[in-house]
Amino acid sequence: MGDILRLVGKRLGLGLGILLIISAIIFFMVELLPGDIAQAVLGQGATPENLAALRKEMGLDQPALVRYFDWLTSAVMFDFGNSIVTGESVVDTISTRFANTLFLAAYAAVIAVPISIVLGVLVALLRNSIFDRVVNVLTLTSISSPEFFLGYILILYLAVKTGMFPAIASLSNDMTFGELLHRTFLPALTLVLVVTAHMMRMTRAAIINLLASPYIEMARLKGTPPWKVIVKHALPNAWAPIINVVALNLAYLITGVVLVEVVFVYPGIGQALVDSVSKRDFPVVQACCLIFAATFILLNLAADVGAILTNPRLRHPK
Known part of the structure; x- marks a missing residue:
């Protein structure tokens, strides 16, 4: 029984490590997409003040690495933020x-x-x-x-x-x-x-x-x-x-x-x-x-x- 638990523990640890790597790939691949998220939400007629306010509200004014760890910490707690389009919780969506x-x-x-x-x-x-x-x-x-x-x-x-x-x-x-x-x-x-x-x-x-x-x-x-x-x-x-x-x-x-x-x-x-x-x-x-x-x-x-x-x-x- 101990051998089985050790093998399962190794597989589980490996799976968590792979999931961590995949989470980083998902986050930073989205970061590499062209365009500005705030600009996409507000449209072409948005003023610089509105863009700056929305970027601050969405945390886009912070470094990408900081935003990744904030997102990962929230994801562990099953909190993926709110939808940009509807404003509802992503989990509820x-x-x-x-x-x-x-x-x-x-x-x-x-x-x-x-x-x-x-x-x-x-x-x-x-x-x-x-x-x-x-x-x-x-x-x-x-x-x-x-x-x-x-x-x-x-x-x-x-x-x-x-x-x-x-x-x-x-x-x-x-x-x-x-x-x-x-x-x-x-x-x-x-x-x-x-x-x-x-x-x-x-x-x-x-x-x-x-x-x-x-x-x-x-x-x-x-x-x-x-x-x-x-x-x-x-x-x-x-x-x-x-x-x-x-x-x-x-x-x-x-x-x-x-x-x-x-x-x-x-x-x-x-x-x-x-x-x-x-x-x-x-x-x-x-x-x-x-x-x-x-x-x-x-x-x-x-x-x-x-x-x-x-x-x-x-x-x-x-």
Whole structure:
């Protein structure tokens, strides 16, 4: 148990260090953008006195390094300041949208994870068959297609031509859970098509790699059915790489939804990021980027911990 805690502590410390570096990159990359934030807020007709007053109010009269540490200290306390455009708290602005993004990611994960694992086991069991070749072609096509392209294809065939689902994933407070699932099905399906292909191929590769192990050959020589060899002997030892790739794809579901949310006009944090960039609302942009980075690092940490717990060689390193 002590070895596991030490490994988790090292991973956590490394993750915090990476997040600190990313926070500096986010802040100073925004600083390097051309133009004056105060000028962008007040417009071209602003007087020098108004610009100076707004710059002082926003802290722009202080050195960049001082403003970075002030921003980082506030961010640790979940205070990202106020939106330049609306004047509201950034946390209040993006909290609901982040919850919507988490729901969309969870919706896609509930569909994608079981399907990808089952398909991975089946194609490993039926390796080099017609089914294996067809699935490989379909998954390669899905991986190679950009998210926005898949989204527009789904809109064309499932929304425009058939009218089965709405093309715009608009949400309201008075809709039922069934209506929520119906309205968000197309963006969730777009994410499912992307991540299922990757997870399925990794599951297939992990199981096929284990099928060449001596204990698998022994099980076959004993007359064990092929499905039982995979399910009972190969799959338990393949959980470590499978858990790792599932966690990485869950991180993608949360941090890679920007294009999907824009295509379907879904009110998530990705859409908020795009809107804030177009309006030069830099506090919201910085907060969204930092949340994306923290979420990705946290899920990578979960993948490392899951791999450690499912692999005895990692639990008891020599």
